[in-house]
Structures are given as structure tokens and as C-alpha cells.
Amino acid sequence: MxxxxxxxxxxxxxxxxxxxxxxxxxxxxxxxxxxxxxxxxxxxxxxxxxxxxxxxxxxxxxxxxxxxxxxxxxxxxxxxxxxxxxxxxxxxxxxxxxxxxxxxxxxxxxxxxxxxxxxxxxxxxxxxxxxxxxxxxxxxxxxxxxxxxxxxxxxxxxxxxxxxxxxxxxxxxxxxxxxxxxxxxxxxxxxxxxxxxxxxxxxxxxxxxxNPSDFAFMIAGVLGGLLIFGFLLKKLQSMFKEERELLVAAEQRNHELAKAKAAAEAASHAKSKFLANMSHELRTPLNAILGFSEMIGGEGFGPIGNPKYKGYAQDINSSGRHLLEIINDILDLAKIESGSFELNPENVDIETLIGESLNIVREQAEAKNLGVDFKTSPATAQIRADKRALRQILLNLLSNAIKFTQPGGRILITAHVDAAGRTVFAVEDTGIGMEPEHIPIAMTPFEQIGSVLNRSCGGTGLGLPLVLSFTELHGGKLDIVSEPGIGTTVTILFPASRTFVPAQRIA
Ligand code: HEC
Incomplete structure (x- = not known):
């Protein structure tokens, strides 16, 4: 049956x-x-x-x-x-x-x-x-x-x-x-x-x-009907055949696509895992380099004969720190991509955190003769967020702004709670800006816009992708408005569900 x-x-x-x-x-x-x-x-x-x-x-x-x-x-x-x-x-x-x-x-x-x-x-x-x-x-x-x-x-x-x-x-x-x-x-x-x-x-x-003619007509009708039926049958047959061939081809293509997708996913997963392992493995010796170079630079066991060595030790230390930052960025991205990054939420005072981050980059900004302003509306908020991730967001945005702004330029940081109850903070600069089509590239890990920029400004191309990933992990949104030669404004929106204004501030 x-x-x-x-x-x-x-x-x-x-x-x-x-x-x-x-x-x-x-x-x-x-x-x-x-x-x-x-x-x-x-x-x-x-x-x-x-x-x-x-x-x-x-x-x-x-x-x-x-x-x-x-x-x-x-x-x-x-x-x-x-x-x-x-x-x-x-x-x-x-x-x-x-x-x-x-x-x-x-x-x-x-x-x-x-x-x-x-x-x-x-x-x-x-x-x-x-x-x-x-x-x-x-x-x-x-x-x-x-x-x-x-x-x-x-x-x-x-x-x-x-x-x-x-x-x-x-x-x-x-x-x-x-x-x-x-x-x-x-x-x-x-x-x-x-x-x-x-x-x-x-x-x-x-x-x-x-009526003999009626009879002949009847027979002719039957034969004609059979002919037409046969013709239609043949037509249908070729239609069905084409349809079937198309279907088979489509199925094959789908199968190949699915295979390719699975392979790509496996490769991506392997990459993330490799990066996570590598970064971890790299950090261990690096910690030793940092520790010893700091000890040598600080002349912990007595003065060094030639003062040049002390300078070298400090160079080793600062290069090592920079390397550690990059490794940490890679580790974070790899964790986010493989879905193993876990947020550790706490109540973070956004104004305080911005202040702290500004302190870290102030020296850098002054060295480039950049004016940095911080404007905040009276009722700024606290956010329920991972403090380390939030600091990373701010530091990355600030160091990008410093990196891409010519000496004498300005950087403005603002923070407020919008009408919908969301925390909004923005970093605005008068830097070199970006073409609109470069913005998506800037948000893709390991991609950088133009080699010239790359060489003159340095960096791994991980800053913005990390900012985007951290923001999205919190359910937030990132928006970039940029114009070449005029400047760039990066706005971060944290959802209302993570925003709350302490009672004493409203009063
Ligand atoms: C006046 C007399 C008469 C009357 C009335 C009559 N019959 Fe007959 N019948 C005969 C005769 C004589 C024959 C033989 C006729 C022939 O062979 O042509 C016959 C033949 C028949 C036969 C055929 C028999 C055979 O195989 O030869 C049948 C059946 C029959 N009659 C039935 C009837 C019926 C039913 C009636 C009434 C509605 C009737 N008859 C009235 C005289 C009569």
C-alpha cells in the first residue's frame, strides 16, 4: 500500500x-x-x-x-x-x-x-x-x-x-x-x-x-478529445520534469549552503576558542615580564649601574602593559563571540565612573593639547551594569577620541537620562571623522579603515567592536555620527530597565 x-x-x-x-x-x-x-x-x-x-x-x-x-x-x-x-x-x-x-x-x-x-x-x-x-x-x-x-x-x-x-x-x-x-x-x-x-x-x-453524421461527429469528438488530452499530458510531463529538476537543484544548493554554514560556524567557534586559549597562555609569561620589569625599573634590589637600564626596564614595562591590554581585549572579544562572557552586574554611578575614566586618560589628552569637557545633567543615573565592561566602553571611546583628534581639538563627554528613562552618554570629538561607509568596518573586529590611519594612530582595531559587544550584552544600543574633517559622536544608550535615579538626587 x-x-x-x-x-x-x-x-x-x-x-x-x-x-x-x-x-x-x-x-x-x-x-x-x-x-x-x-x-x-x-x-x-x-x-x-x-x-x-x-x-x-x-x-x-x-x-x-x-x-x-x-x-x-x-x-x-x-x-x-x-x-x-x-x-x-x-x-x-x-x-x-x-x-x-x-x-x-x-x-x-x-x-x-x-x-x-x-x-x-x-x-x-x-x-x-x-x-x-x-x-x-x-x-x-x-x-x-x-x-x-x-x-x-x-x-x-x-x-x-x-x-x-x-x-x-x-x-x-x-x-x-x-x-x-x-x-x-x-x-x-x-x-x-x-x-x-x-x-x-x-x-x-x-x-x-x-443519424449517421451525428455518430461520425461523436467519434470525431472522442478522438479529438483523446488527442488534446495526450497533448496536455505531454506538456504537463515536461512541466513536471522541469519543476522536479529545479527542485532537485535547489535542494542540492540548500544542502551545500547548510554544509558551508556548519563549516563556517565550526571554524568561527574554533577561532574563538583558540583566541581565548592563546590569550590566556600569553598572559602568564607576560605577567612575569611586567612584574620583573617593574621591579628592575623601581630598583627594588638596589640601584642599577647605568641609568639607561632603568629607562629600558620602564619601556619594557609600558610596552608589556600595552600588550596586556590588547590581549585582554582579544580575550574579551573571544569570550563574547563564543558566548562564554558572563556579566557581573552591580550598581554603577555613571558620573563617578566617567570621572575615573577621565583621570586615566587626562595625561594623554594634555600631551596632545586637547581640551576635555564633561557635562552632566543634574539627575544623572546609576546603571545596573558590569563595572569593568562599562569602564572598558568609556576608556575605549575616550582613547579613540584622543587618538583621532589633532592637537588643539576638543572632546566633550555628556551624560543624561532621556524622556524614555534610558541612560544616554556620548563622546564627541572634533577629530578626523569617518566616511559613512567606513562606520560598519570600524565596528568589525580586526578590521581597520585604511592602512595610513592604522599606521599613524596605532591600535588593534578591537576598540569599537568591543564597545559594541559590551553595549549589546547589556541590551543597549550604539550609534555613531561622523563627518570627515568635522568629528565623530559616539552615543551609547542603556535601557530603562537598567537605569535608575537615586532618590536623593531627584530631591
Ligand atoms: C367460437 C369458438 C371459440 C371461441 C369463442 C374461442 N375459441 Fe379459441 N379456438 C377455437 C378454435 C376452433 C381454435 C383453432 C383456431 C385455429 O387453429 O386457427 C382455437 C384456438 C385457440 C388457441 C390456439 C390453440 C392452438 O394451439 O391451436 C387458443 C390459445 C385459444 N383458442 C384461446 C381462446 C381464448 C383465450 C378464447 C377467449 C378469449 C377463445 N379461444 C375463444 C375456438 C374458439
């Missing part, structure tokens, strides 16, 4: 064709059944009509014509042709009417016969199997009828037989005649059988007989 269903689904054309053939077969079968039913019942009706008409004539003749003719002195005799002033007996009339019917062109045949024919009626008994069967069969049928369809060369025929029963006038004559083969007839006895044969025409024969 399942394999049949699969076959139907996989080969829709085949199933369609099977369906059409089976459907057409069923329709033809049904139509043929209905048609043969109709042929049968119309033939039977015709046979009954002939029989009933003959019976009615005989009965009328027997009870109305025969008595009057007798009164008028006429003789009623079977060979009335040979006697002057004679008329036929009811049975003779019936037999002759039957001969008239049988000469008509509709193919019907009528006959009267019995088991007790009069001596001169040599063919008055049954002639074939049907006629013999009918003589006994009508006795057991309540309507006194017997019907059969017989196959013949040139088409089937319907045979109908009806009992001929004795009425009072019939008995009077039959029981009193000397030449009667039987003299004890009773009322209602079956004296004999009258039968009708009607040919059952085939449908085509009927159509042909009625």
Missing part, C-alpha cells in the same frame, strides 16, 4: 494517466450499463405493448364482434377465407395479427402457440427451448409472464411471453367443440402463450440508425 502511495506521489503523471484511464473506463462502464438497462427496458415495454394490444383486440373481438356476427348468421371458422360470409376465430385473428406484426420493419416478431393445438395447426406447438420453457414458466409467475435475453449473431434479442387465459366465452366454445384437443377447460386456465421477440440494438447501431 505504502509503495503504491509513494509511486503515485513520485510519478504524478503516471498517476494522472492511470486516474484518467480508470476514470474513463468507469464512466464508459457505467454509461454502458445505463444504456443497456435502457435498451432492455424499452424493448420489454415494446414487447408488452404489442402483447397487450393483441390481447385487447382478441378480447373485444371475442365478446363483441363474434356474438353479433353469429346472430347475423355468419360462420366463425379458422379457414374463413374459404367460406363465404365467414369470419375468423379469436385465435385465428390473433395468429394473423401476429403475422402482420412480424412483417413490420422494427424487427418485432409475434406468435401464438399452445400445448394443445388443433389438428390442422401443424406449427401450433412450441418451436424452440424458450417457447417450451415459457409454457410452464408463465404458470408459476403471478403476472403470467416470462422474459429472457438471448444472444444471437448480429446482436441480442429480448423474448417476452405472456399467458393466454380462458374467459367465460372462451370456455363455452372450447369445451363444446368436437375437434377441441381438450374439453375440460376451467375459468382462468392457461390455454396457451403469446410471445414477442424484440432485437436489442447496440448503442452505436442506434446512433448509426438515427
Amino acid at each position: 505504502q509503495s503504491i502511495i509513494r509511486l503515485l506521489v513520485e510519478r504524478p503523471l503516471c498517476s494522472l494517466a492511470i486516474y484518467a484511464v480508470v476514470g474513463a473506463g468507469l464512466v464508459l462502464f457505467q454509461a454502458n450499463r445505463v444504456a443497456s438497462d435502457i435498451r432492455y427496458s424499452t424493448a420489454l415495454e415494446a414487447a408488452k405493448s404489442y402483447s397487450a394490444a393483441v390481447s385487447a383486440i382478441r378480447s373485444y373481438y371475442s365478446s363483441n364482434v363474434v356474438p353479433r356476427a353469429r346472430e347475423a348468421g355468419a360462420t366463425i371458422i379458422h379457414d374463413y377465407h374459404e367460406h363465404e360470409g365467414a369470419i375468423p376465430l379469436p385465435a385465428t385473428l390473433t395468429i394473423e395479427l401476429g403475422e402482420q406484426i412480424s412483417q413490420r420493419s422494427d424487427g418485432a416478431q409475434f406468435r401464438l402457440y399452445s400445448n394443445y393445438p388443433y389438428p390442422w395447426r401443424s406449427d401450433g406447438g412450441p418451436r424452440d427451448a424458450f417457447e417450451s420453457e415459457a409454457l410452464t414458466a408463465v404458470e408459476s409467475d403471478s403476472a403470467g409472464e416470462y422474459v429472457k435475453v438471448e444472444a444471437r449473431e448480429g446482436g441480442a434479442i429480448l423474448r417476452y411471453a405472456q399467458a393466454v387465459r380462458m374467459g367465460p366465452t372462451c370456455i363455452a366454445c372450447h369445451n363444446s367443440r368436437a375437434d377441441s384437443p381438450k374439453n375440460d377447460w376451467k375459468l382462468g386456465d392457461i390455454r396457451g402463450v403469446q410471445s414477442v421477440k424484440i432485437p436489442l440494438l447496440s448503442l452505436a447501431a442506434i446512433a448509426m440508425a438515427k
Whole structure:
């Protein structure tokens, strides 16, 4: 059963064709059944009509014509042709009417016969199997009828037989005649059988007989329909084929894409993991370098002979710190990318934190002769955030601003709570700015805008991506507005759910 269903689904054309053939077969079968039913019942009706008409004539003749003719002195005799002033007996009339019917062109045949024919009626008994069967069969049928369809060369025929029963006038004559083969007839006895044969025409024969051009038209219609159906089937087949090919191709492409995606994800994950491990491994020796260089620079175990060594030790230390910062940035990014960075939220006073961050970079800013301002609205907030991440955001933004602003420029930091209850802080500079199309590049880890910028300003290209990642980890938003030669404003929005204003500040 399942394999049949699969076959139907996989080969829709085949199933369609099977369906059409089976459907057409069923329709033809049904139509043929209905048609043969109709042929049968119309033939039977015709046979009954002939029989009933003959019976009615005989009965009328027997009870109305025969008595009057007798009164008028006429003789009623079977060979009335040979006697002057004679008329036929009811049975003779019936037999002759039957001969008239049988000469008509509709193919019907009528006959009267019995088991007790009069001596001169040599063919008055049954002639074939049907006629013999009918003589006994009508006795057991309540309507006194017997019907059969017989196959013949040139088409089937319907045979109908009806009992001929004795009425009072019939008995009077039959029981009193000397030449009667039987003299004890009773009322209602079956004296004999009258039968009708009607040919059952085939449908085509009927159509042909009625109107040959209609028939030809019908055949032409069927053939035309078949041709059109075949054409459509072929068309459909090629359509289905194309569709299937397209589907297969699309499936293949999807499969390849999925494979490529999985590979890319695996590679990215491996990269993050490698970076995390590497950074961790790098920090251990670096800590030693930092510790020892600090000790040497601070002359912890007594003065160094040549003061140049002290300067070198301090250089080693500051380079090491810079390296540590970079490694920490990489470690953070790798953790964020691999989803293993965990926020450690606490209540952070944003104003205090900005102040602290400014203290860290102030020296750097002064060295470049940059003016730094900090404006904050009275009701500044506290945020529920990871303090280290927040400080990283601020420091990165500030050092970027310092890095990309020419000596004599200005940097402005603002912080406030907006109408929607969100904490907004922004770092604005009068630096070199960026083209709009460079902004997305600046936010991608390890990407840097132009090698010139890179060389003159230094950095790993991790600052902004980290800021973006930390902000998003807090559910916040980052926005950059920049114009080359005019400056850059980076705005950070922290959600209202993380913002709250301490009561004493509102008062
Ligand atoms: C006047 C007398 C008479 C009357 C009335 C009469 N019959 Fe007959 N019947 C005969 C004769 C004679 C024959 C033989 C006729 C022939 O062979 O042409 C005959 C033949 C028949 C036959 C055919 C028998 C055979 O196989 O030869 C049947 C059936 C029959 N009659 C039935 C009836 C019925 C039914 C009635 C009443 C409606 C009736 N008859 C009225 C005299 C009569």
C-alpha cells in the first residue's frame, strides 16, 4: 500500500494517466450499463405493448364482434377465407395479427402457440427451448409472464411471453367443440402463450440508425478529445520534469549552503576558542615580564649601574602593559563571540565612573593639547551594569577620541537620562571623522579603515567592536555620527530597565 502511495506521489503523471484511464473506463462502464438497462427496458415495454394490444383486440373481438356476427348468421371458422360470409376465430385473428406484426420493419416478431393445438395447426406447438420453457414458466409467475435475453449473431434479442387465459366465452366454445384437443377447460386456465421477440440494438447501431453524421461527429469528438488530452499530458510531463529538476537543484544548493554554514560556524567557534586559549597562555609569561620589569625599573634590589637600564626596564614595562591590554581585549572579544562572557552586574554611578575614566586618560589628552569637557545633567543615573565592561566602553571611546583628534581639538563627554528613562552618554570629538561607509568596518573586529590611519594612530582595531559587544550584552544600543574633517559622536544608550535615579538626587 505504502509503495503504491509513494509511486503515485513520485510519478504524478503516471498517476494522472492511470486516474484518467480508470476514470474513463468507469464512466464508459457505467454509461454502458445505463444504456443497456435502457435498451432492455424499452424493448420489454415494446414487447408488452404489442402483447397487450393483441390481447385487447382478441378480447373485444371475442365478446363483441363474434356474438353479433353469429346472430347475423355468419360462420366463425379458422379457414374463413374459404367460406363465404365467414369470419375468423379469436385465435385465428390473433395468429394473423401476429403475422402482420412480424412483417413490420422494427424487427418485432409475434406468435401464438399452445400445448394443445388443433389438428390442422401443424406449427401450433412450441418451436424452440424458450417457447417450451415459457409454457410452464408463465404458470408459476403471478403476472403470467416470462422474459429472457438471448444472444444471437448480429446482436441480442429480448423474448417476452405472456399467458393466454380462458374467459367465460372462451370456455363455452372450447369445451363444446368436437375437434377441441381438450374439453375440460376451467375459468382462468392457461390455454396457451403469446410471445414477442424484440432485437436489442447496440448503442452505436442506434446512433448509426438515427443519424449517421451525428455518430461520425461523436467519434470525431472522442478522438479529438483523446488527442488534446495526450497533448496536455505531454506538456504537463515536461512541466513536471522541469519543476522536479529545479527542485532537485535547489535542494542540492540548500544542502551545500547548510554544509558551508556548519563549516563556517565550526571554524568561527574554533577561532574563538583558540583566541581565548592563546590569550590566556600569553598572559602568564607576560605577567612575569611586567612584574620583573617593574621591579628592575623601581630598583627594588638596589640601584642599577647605568641609568639607561632603568629607562629600558620602564619601556619594557609600558610596552608589556600595552600588550596586556590588547590581549585582554582579544580575550574579551573571544569570550563574547563564543558566548562564554558572563556579566557581573552591580550598581554603577555613571558620573563617578566617567570621572575615573577621565583621570586615566587626562595625561594623554594634555600631551596632545586637547581640551576635555564633561557635562552632566543634574539627575544623572546609576546603571545596573558590569563595572569593568562599562569602564572598558568609556576608556575605549575616550582613547579613540584622543587618538583621532589633532592637537588643539576638543572632546566633550555628556551624560543624561532621556524622556524614555534610558541612560544616554556620548563622546564627541572634533577629530578626523569617518566616511559613512567606513562606520560598519570600524565596528568589525580586526578590521581597520585604511592602512595610513592604522599606521599613524596605532591600535588593534578591537576598540569599537568591543564597545559594541559590551553595549549589546547589556541590551543597549550604539550609534555613531561622523563627518570627515568635522568629528565623530559616539552615543551609547542603556535601557530603562537598567537605569535608575537615586532618590536623593531627584530631591
Ligand atoms: C367460437 C369458438 C371459440 C371461441 C369463442 C374461442 N375459441 Fe379459441 N379456438 C377455437 C378454435 C376452433 C381454435 C383453432 C383456431 C385455429 O387453429 O386457427 C382455437 C384456438 C385457440 C388457441 C390456439 C390453440 C392452438 O394451439 O391451436 C387458443 C390459445 C385459444 N383458442 C384461446 C381462446 C381464448 C383465450 C378464447 C377467449 C378469449 C377463445 N379461444 C375463444 C375456438 C374458439
